[in-house]
Amino acid sequence: MTLRTAGLIAGVLGLLLLAVALVATWIKPAAEASPSAAIDAAVVVVPPEVLALSPDAVLTVSGSGDLAAHTARTQDVAAWSLGRTSVTIGGLASWDALAVATHDAPAPTASASPSAAPSTSPASTPAASSSPSPSAEPSAQPGTQLAPYTSDIWRDTVEHDGTYTVNTADVPPGLTLVVESVGGTDIDSASITMPRTIDDDWIGQVLWWGVGLTLVGLIALIALFIDVRPAQSRGEEWLAHRSAIGSGKQAPKPGSRRARREAGHTMPVATIPAEPTPTGAVPVVETPATPSEPVPMIPVAPRTPTTGQNPVVPASAFEPPQPDDHETPEEDRS
Amino acid sequence: MRRAPLAAAAVAVVLGLSACTPDVPQVPPAPSPSQAAAVVDSQVERILPATFTELAAADAAKDATLLTERVGGDAKTIRGVEYKQEKVDAKLVPDVLPQDMQAVYVSGADIWPRTLVGVTAQPAEDVTPVVMVWVQDSVDHDYQLRTWSHMIPGATLPAMAGPATGAEQLLLDDPDMNPTPRAVLDDYITLLGEGSTSKLNDQFAPDTYREGIFTASTVLTKAAKKAKGTYKDTFAYDEANTYVMQTADGGALVFAPLDMTSTFTVKGAKVSIPAADKALQTGGKLTTKVVHTYRDMLVLYIPGPAVGTNPGVVAAEHTLVKVSPK
Numbered sequence: 001m002t003l004r005t006a007g008l009i010a011g012v013l014g015l016l017l018l019a020v021a022l023v024a025t026w027i028k029p030a031a032e033a034s035p036s037a038a039i040d041a042a043v044v045v046v047p048p049e050v051l052a053l054s055p056d057a058v059l060t061v062s063g064s065g066d067l068a069a070h071t072a073r074t075q076d077v078a079a080w081s082l083g084r085t086s087v088t089i090g091g092l093a094s095w096d097a098l099a100v101a102t103h104d105a106p107a108p109t110a111s112a113s114p115s116a117a118p119s120t121s122p123a124s125t126p127a128a129s130s131s132p133s134p135s136a137e138p139s140a141q142p143g144t145q146l147a148p149y150t151s152d153i154w155r156d157t158v159e160h161d162g163t164y165t166v167n168t169a170d171v172p173p174g175l176t177l178v179v180e181s182v183g184g185t186d187i188d189s190a191s192i193t194m195p196r197t198i199d200d201d202w203i204g205q206v207l208w209w210g211v212g213l214t215l216v217g218l219i220a221l222i223a224l225f226i227d228v229r230p231a232q233s234r235g236e237e238w239l240a241h242r243s244a245i246g247s248g249k250q251a252p253k254p255g256s257r258r259a260r261r262e263a264g265h266t267m268p269v270a271t272i273p274a275e276p277t278p279t280g281a282v283p284v285v286e287t288p289a290t291p292s293e294p295v296p297m298i299p300v301a302p303r304t305p306t307t308g309q310n311p312v313v314p315a316s317a318f319e320p321p322q323p324d325d326h327e328t329p330e331e332d333r334s
Numbered sequence: 335m336r337r338a339p340l341a342a343a344a345v346a347v348v349l350g351l352s353a354c355t356p357d358v359p360q361v362p363p364a365p366s367p368s369q370a371a372a373v374v375d376s377q378v379e380r381i382l383p384a385t386f387t388e389l390a391a392a393d394a395a396k397d398a399t400l401l402t403e404r405v406g407g408d409a410k411t412i413r414g415v416e417y418k419q420e421k422v423d424a425k426l427v428p429d430v431l432p433q434d435m436q437a438v439y440v441s442g443a444d445i446w447p448r449t450l451v452g453v454t455a456q457p458a459e460d461v462t463p464v465v466m467v468w469v470q471d472s473v474d475h476d477y478q479l480r481t482w483s484h485m486i487p488g489a490t491l492p493a494m495a496g497p498a499t500g501a502e503q504l505l506l507d508d509p510d511m512n513p514t515p516r517a518v519l520d521d522y523i524t525l526l527g528e529g530s531t532s533k534l535n536d537q538f539a540p541d542t543y544r545e546g547i548f549t550a551s552t553v554l555t556k557a558a559k560k561a562k563g564t565y566k567d568t569f570a571y572d573e574a575n576t577y578v579m580q581t582a583d584g585g586a587l588v589f590a591p592l593d594m595t596s597t598f599t600v601k602g603a604k605v606s607i608p609a610a611d612k613a614l615q616t617g618g619k620l621t622t623k624v625v626h627t628y629r630d631m632l633v634l635y636i637p638g639p640a641v642g643t644n645p646g647v648v649a650a651e652h653t654l655v656k657v658s659p660k
Binding site (some may be wrong): 093154172199 | 359380473
């Protein structure tokens with residue numbers, strides 16, 4: 001496989017990666033989700049835990065009429081909504097849909113008087129018991145008109161026309177948000193827009209790899225149409241030249257060790273006595289007073305001491321080098 | 335074979351995208367509100383002005399029927415009595431109820447009825463601050479001013495829990511209180527009936543309310559004896575409209591409406607009453623007997639176990655609401 005063929009294959013691979021990255025970028029999920037739900041009720045209840053889903057979430061409630069948004073304690077809203085048809089947002093069913101639960105108002109009973117006068121004012125002599133009941137019972141009786149949307153349980157109330165939008169972080173923590181249609185119409189929909197973390201780092205990496213490999217392929221493709229043989233031959237000559245250096249096929253460089261060897265120069269050789277001294281001491285290598293050449297380390301052939309005692313190496317004696325460290329005498333002699 | 339790279343790329347895209355989409359976030363635990371009381375400042379700022387607006391309209395017209403939404407119960411009854419007396423005697427002006435509040439005590443209850451108590455500024459130099467009590471009967475009712483009473487001179491209201499938690503509403507028979515609010519209230523009612531010589535007198539802090547009751551009883555008893563008649567008074571608290579709020583020291587404030595009747599009988603003579611009281615007369619002409627019916631309001635402080643003082647009435651109102659021959 002030539003370099004050009006490899007480049008062309010890399011180019012095809014790069015195009016594939018580029019396509020994958022571009023398609024992934026095109027169809028990857030948005031960094032912001034807006035799960036929504038149809039409401040079809042006059043009251044939407046958003047508990048504090050849902051409001052705490054994301055500090056950057058934005059709640060939008062849309063209706064055809066005027067809307068009033070209240071904040072209140074969760075237990076108060078629970079008691080208030082018992083007598084009303086309401087939809088409670090419980091969280092996210094998916095990134096596209098909100099989980100909602102509908103609470104229907106109690107059905108009117110036969111004993112409920114249809115002629116009951118709508119009144120929100122308590123009697124002048126209330127029969128309220130001082131013994132608090134163990135559970136909050138809805139005071140609104142079926143068939144009677146419920147209290148108007150202004151209620152003392154609301155911490156705060158704001159009114160909007162048609163669409164109510166609020167940053168959930170603006171709602172005091174721990175309070176429930178209630179959005180109520182005050183015009184007699186139902187609320188149409190509710191949605192929570194919130195950011196989400198998309199793990200799309202790989203797309204960028206794939207994209208850059210695709211770009212790089214495509215460029216390589218492009219260069220290889222261009223090379224198909226350009227005669228690169230002269231440059232190639234020059235390159236091959238240079239390569240052959242480089243590979244020939246040191247192979248022995250060329251003359252050695254003047255002054256090099258090889259040149260000296262071929263010229264017949266010999267190194268100074270220390271004279272080693274043929275026989276060990278009678279005392280059995282290690283022979284001392286005598287070096288010239290002012291050697292013109294560096295004294296090579298001469299290997300000393302092991303000898304068997306003549307006496308029964310191993311020779312003691314004096315402190316001044318040097319340790320003979322190993323034969324692998326230097327050129328062998330045979331080489332020097334050659 | 336040519337489709338294989340494309341299919342592989344498509345699979346890679348799908349897998350990659352499915353991997354980069356985060357899971358749907360789960361709902362975290364609900365955070366706790368910083369102000370857990372049933373009523374906080376923003377609500378007080380609506381409830382109190384609405385009350386005073388309605389009250390001002392009724393005062394201007396001297397018509398208690400205008401008290402509908404925000405004023406009711408004993409407050410409406412007593413205001414109506416004051417309007418009647420003012421029409422007879424212009425000097426008998428209705429009680430001044432200042433809008434400025436020194437303190438507002440809020441409930442932390444999750445159930446109904448709920449109470450809201452305001453302590454006003456001093457209406458005048460010689461008039462003590464007024465303790466006003468609002469009640470919310472249910473979630474669908476507004477807080478309504480039900481009663482008020484002037485503080486006893488020298489009395490001090492205890493500290494109460496603030497809007498962070500609100501004051502706990504207690505039962506009359508709260509098992510954690512010893513003695514229970516009901517027991518203390520029963521003792522005080524007994525004390526009122528027995529008079530200043532009662533053994534229970536030392537169990538309560540001195541208060542001008544019962545001193546006035548005892549003094550009036552003594553005077554009227556003597557007057558009745560002079561006319562060979564009798565004088566008798568009875569006391570009973572209205573349990574249905576009695577509320578108890580816990581104080582910061584572990585004690586309790588009891589807000590108890592009180593019905594008092596005083597029966598004055600003479601022999602061989604005819605009783606007469608002041609002109610202002612005649613405005614409240616019902617049931618026919620007075621002869622030898624007159625019954626005065628009062629609707630009083632007591633605010634009884636039961637100290638916590640570590641305080642070490644006696645219970646006592648810290649605010650009280652004594653209002654004649656009816657005069658009748660029987």
